[in-house]
Amino acid sequence: MSGSADVYSLLKEELKGTGAEVLTPDSPGYGESIKRWSEHCEKRAKAVVKPTTPTDVSTTLRFIRTHKIPFVVRGGGHSTSGSSSIEDxxxxxxxxxxxxxxxxxxxxITAEGGTIWEDVDVEAAKFGLATVGGTVNHTGVGGLTLGGGYGYLSGKYGLTIDNLLSVDIVLASGETTTASKDENPDLFWAIRGAGQNFGVVTSFTFRAHPQPNPVFAGTLVFLPEKLPQIVAFANKFHETTDGNQALLWGFSAPPPLNLPVVLTQIFHNGDAEFAATFFGDLLALEPVVNTTAMIPYEKLNGLLNHTAGFDGRKQFGGGAFKLPLNPIFVQALLGDFLDFTSARERMNESLMLFETVPYKKTLEVGNDEMSFSNRGEYYNVATCFKWFDPKLDTEVREFSRALLKKASQAAGVVQDEQVRSVEGVGTYGNYSDVDIPASEIYGGNAKKLAELKHKYDPENLFSRGTRLIPRPVVVVN
Known part of the structure; x- marks a missing residue:
């Protein structure tokens, strides 16, 4: 392995005059370059390369191979698994x-590999268009897309990867190629769900949809005693949505009061009159905060930004739930969540979120049609724990996993191997750690992915995501 300053001086020479930057710890701007959304993912890399073209990426990858340098790829820097940071x-x-x-x-819509969703939403809106993007607009397009991608428009148009038409990607060999339905279709199958294991995507092309009109959206905040009625509404939502709505709801204790509340984020792709009727049961519960309004679509994915600031240590976790839910069960989850967070210093901004995004459109694509394997008649439930004391890192991770396992199993989503290979894994890869088995993320697709890994990255150069080990293809004569 080569990691000396002399090696990175050589890389600077190779990229000289290209517009790319090579930052080392003594370079201006280095400190900012290693900042991440979660502080526990910030690591002091030996060097940070900022390419401006696919050729820069190709040159860097060839250099990495030659000098056997460990590396990671950073898009938006939102991963809480640490997969976009490195020390060595x-x-x-x-x-x-x-x-x-x-x-x-x-x-x-064609977006370069380093774009964030705000870039896409704002530019597309100039033409009255939109595509399925993340619910926090400073999230990277690359990370969200390569892992699947759920958003407010998923009920109408499916996942982000269902709207992905092609990518330009630099492979481990340094070769730049295109993957689409018609060009390298096996690679296109793989990158839609497991893309971080196969190369550096430098460009994404998405299908766009007409979005000329504003949408109804905003946050409703309730006192915890309203939780049974909110669960009842979520159960009703499951039966009445036509795909043009979304309902995110969960628990937190946000500032300035730092007291437990039930948060709901509501969305309707249409007019306020219909939305007022559709969400009438919620609005009638007299929320203590109501920010709902008609807003331009390009503002929608920024509504939750204030809940996703860049301070503190953070840990995503994911599971699944089915509706209808029993309010007593959900209240028990709230109790477990509050017992843990209130007993530890500065954890009040942690969040458990039930993402009730209609899945009918998502189910029009089978789990075998791309590597992404989380399609089923269930919804995602997520935790995002936030804390500041490094001594809590392991404890938070273990509690998150236990809470989500309890939520998923008790909420009717069975996750054994037999069901996982047929109905969907019940685990969203973008919410998972990199140390879990590939079968938990890719189900029955894990074997095919390992074979494609051998074809496109036989030396496992891209080894920092969910662990896919190249599986040689056995030819029987």
Whole structure:
């Protein structure tokens, strides 16, 4: 392994005059370059490379192979698994590649690998278009897309990867290629769900949808005693949504009061009159905070930004639940959550969120049609714990896993191997740690992924995501 300063001086020479930057710990801007959304994911890399073109990425990957340098790829820096940070090697930071191009006639959006969702939403809105993006707009397009991608428009248009038409990708060999339904279709199958294991995606092209009108959306905050009625509404939502709505709801104790509350984020892709009727049962519960309004679509994915600031240590976790839910069961989960967070210092901004995003459209694509394997008649439940004391790192991770396991099993989502291979894994990869078995994320697709890993990355250069070990293809004569 080569990690000396002399090695990175050689890389600087190779990239000289290209527009790419190579930052080492003594470089101006290095400190900012290793910042991450979660402080526990910040690591002092030996060097940070900021390419501006696919050729820069290719040059860097070839250099990495030659000098056997460990590396990671950073898009938006939102991963809480630490997969975009490294101490003993190099970061390929795509943040200088943020160009977005919209073709209004073809209804496509092309976004470079370092874009965030705000870049996409704002540019597409200029043409009255949108695609399925994340619910926090400073999330990276690359990370969310390569892992699947749920958003407010999923009820109408499916997952982000269901709207992905093609990618430009730099492979482990340094070769730049395109993957789509018609070009390298096996690679396109793999990257839609497991893309971080196969290369550096430098460009995404998405299908765009007409979105000329504003939407109804906002936050409703309730006191905890309203939880049974909110669960009842979620059960009703499951039966009445036409795909144009979304309901996110869960628990937290946010500032300034730092007291337990039930948060709901509601969305309707249409007018306020219909929304007032559809969400009438919630609105009638007299929320202590109501920010709902008609807003431009490009503002929608920024509504939750204030709950996702860049301070503190954070840990995502994911599971699944089915509706209807029993309010008594949900109140027990609230109790477990509050017992843990209130007993530890500065954990009040932690969140448990039931993501009631309609899944009918998502189910139109089978779990065998791409590597993503979390399609089923269930919804995602997520935790995002936030804390400041490094001594709590392991304790938080273990509690998150236990709470989500309890929620998923008691909420009717069975996750044994037999069911996982047929109905969907019940675990969203973007909410998972990298140390869990590939079968928990990819189910019955894990074997095929290992074979494709052998084809496209036989030396396992991209080894920092969910662990896919290349499986040689056995040829029987």
């Amino acid at each position: 090697g190099l970061v390929i930071d795509l943040s200088k590649m943020r160009k977005v191009t919209v073709d209004p006639e073809a209804k496509t």
